[in-house]
Amino acid sequence: MKKKYSILLLATLSIVTFIALIPTISAKSSNLSDSQFELKPLPYAYDALEPYIDKETMMLHHDKHEKAYLDNLNKAISKYPELYKIGIEGMLKDLNSVPEDIRETVKNNAGGVYNHEFFWSIMSPEQNQTPAGDLLKAINKDFQSFDNFKAKFKEAALGRFGSGWAFLVKDKDGKLSIISTANQDSPISQGLTPILGIDVWEHAYYLKYQNRRGDYIDNWWNVVNWKQAENNYSDKK
Ligand SMILES: [Fe+2]
Structure with missing residues (x-):
């Protein structure tokens, strides 16, 4: 009987400990997802701007060139993880707040990511629009x-x-x-x-x-x- 209570007590303690740990596990997961900038998909198909901008150019431009800027940026700021919270736009708006040893790299590569995301957004498959x-x-x-x-x-x-x-x-x-x-x-x-x-x-x-x-x-x-x-x-x- 005593052994049965001990097992019950142990099981209860395990459940309580697990429940107590859930916030820590979740926080860790969200920290993980905050620890890298991710490549956003192109907002339209690679061939959507044909015939003016060809599919192959768009594939290389987005998947290789923008990706390279993103990878270089993640690598550069991995030793200053607090910069992830400031974000790409925040860093570019205040480059002097970026540590000097990575400032030039951030300027080039955060700039590369920001400018390309902007560039994708300023083109559209809805062709021949006019300003108004x-x-x-x-x-x-x-x-x-x-x-x-x-x-x-x-x-x-x-x-x-x-x-x-x-x-x-x-x-x-x-x-x-x-x-x-x-x-x-x-x-x-x-x-x-x-x-x-x-x-x-x-x-x-x-x-x-x-x-x-x-x-x-x-x-x-x-x-x-x-x-x-x-x-x-x-x-x-
Ligand atoms: Fe480019």
Whole structure:
């Protein structure tokens, strides 16, 4: 009889201990999922931007190039896990808060991830959209006309020597301007809000357009997601 009670007591204690441990186990699991930035899937099919941007370019661009930035970023900040909580956008907005020994790596690779996620979002399978609403009014105001804006944007994208980006950005006062950044430098590190942007690294166009960056830029207008650009301008997600 005594032995039966002992077994019962032991079993009860085990259950109580297990229940007490559940929060610890869950917390550990959620810490694990917070300990790596993960590659977000492309928001549409790889061939959705055909014929202007080909499937193979999109596969390599997303699965290999963006993934490499992500892997390098995870590797660099593995020794400063508190940075995971600050997040990619947070780090890029305040690069001086990133430890100096990894600051350049974070700038390049967090920038690589941020800029590419932005780039995917600013293109759409719903092709041949046109700008409208407040964004179009602001473009006409700050660039005189939409055609003039397109010409200036192309000039910036073509004029970027080597690898980089051209962006339409908004400053704190809501004024639009066109900038070009080198490598993976992101407008948000300069306190600017990107409205739309084009990747002019050769990996973005070489398979289809070879050295003809101008043709790539001309064709890219057909897949611009003007609805998303309008949301970016209005600060809607
Ligand atoms: Fe790229």
